[in-house]
Amino acid sequence: MSAPKTWSDYQLSFSKVSLICPIDVERVKTRWLEAFAPDLERRPKVLSPGVTFFTLTTLRSWPRMLTQSGTGSPPFIHPSQLWNSDYPPPLARCVNMAHMWANQVSGGEDIVRETVLREAQALFELDENSSSNDMGRLVTLQAYLLLCLMLLPSSPDEPMNMPQQVKINLQELTARSAKDGLLCHAEQSGSRPDHLSWILAEAKRRTLYAVYIFDDVVNTLNEMPCVLGDELGILPMTCSKMLWLGCSSQETWEEQYNANLAAGRHLRLEELWIHPADEKTRKRRERWLAAVDEFGLMIYAVASITQLH
Incomplete structure (x- = not known):
């Protein structure tokens, strides 16, 4: 896909994309309630101190990526979203926030925190009153998530000082984005989607997975229960590193996607939760792991180590 000259052109190119939403978005929107009154039918899970430290430090590295050449x-933002001559406005402001956050001096933490909170609230209100298309809403969600990551403590030993409303708003934005669709029609039928539809669907799923990881870390740091996000189980796992980062044109992407299709249908998230796995599932996991990027490895590591009850 050639890079449009402006963000507006890029956003407009997604106006006719139509996706499917195969999940219950109400469970996405109200996930924060599970920390206070978990559904008895939901599977609890426990993040060990090691898993918590690993995920916390990884999450905090993502906004820092915006400040370093x-x-x-971040692994949920497709490279094409940042190819344009101008960044999407929500992400452009987020980059400025990331520089301020990454370079904060001792004693200035409260000022940085309040500035990030104000920007997050402004983004949420912007989305409420916006008529943006699906890509525009996704970018707002991505920027909001990055701001939330800046509010995380630098270690599990530090106090967790994040207003509950921030997490509620994040899950509201996530549900709105998910409602617009998470799956291409062609993905559902096992064929190759068009390039634009796939970019949008894959970026939305990756952002959704990142939101759920963030939610688990926040709950763990607050000593509140976590539950398995089984409403996401039917969704495809993250794509290969080559598809996400290595295809410089639509033609090379189509060739790589066709090769992936020839190897078999995509792995679903719920297949990571099967312990012990049967031989068929194990082989599908191994094929996926052989090609996946660092974000997929992170999801696999957390899913494999986390204790399910």
Whole structure:
């Protein structure tokens, strides 16, 4: 896909994309309630101290990626979203916030925190009153998530000082984005989607997975229960590193996607939760792991180590 000249052109190119939403978005929207009154039918899970430290430090690295050249973009933002001559306005402001956050001096933490909170609230209100298309709403969600990551403590030993409303708003934005669709029609039928539809669907799923990881970390740091996000189980797992980062044109992407299709249907998130796995599932996991990027490895590591009850 050639890079449009402006963000507006890029956003407009997604106006006719139509996706399917195969999940219950109400469970996404109200997930924060599970920390206070878990559904008895939901599977509890426990993040060990080691898993908590690993995920916390990884999450905090993503906004820092916006401030360092040569590090790429956070793993839920597709490279094409940042190819344009101007960044999407929500992400452009988020980059400014990330620089301020990454370079804060001792004694200035409260000022940075309040500035990030104000920007997050402004983004939420902007989305409420916006007529943006699906890509526009996704970018707002991505920027809001990055702001939330800046509010995390630098270690599990530090106090968790995040207003509950911030998490509620994040899950509201996530549900709105998910409601617009998470799956291409062609993905559902096992064929190759068009490039634009796939970019949007894959970026939305990755952002959704990142939100759920963030939610688990926040609950754990607050010593509140976590539950398995089984409403996401039927969704495809993250794509290969080559598809996400290595295809410089639509033609090379189509060739790589066709090769992936020839190897079999996509792995579903719920297949990571099968313990012990049967031989068929184990082989499907191994094929996926052989090609996946660092974000997929993170999801696999957390899913494999986390204790399910």
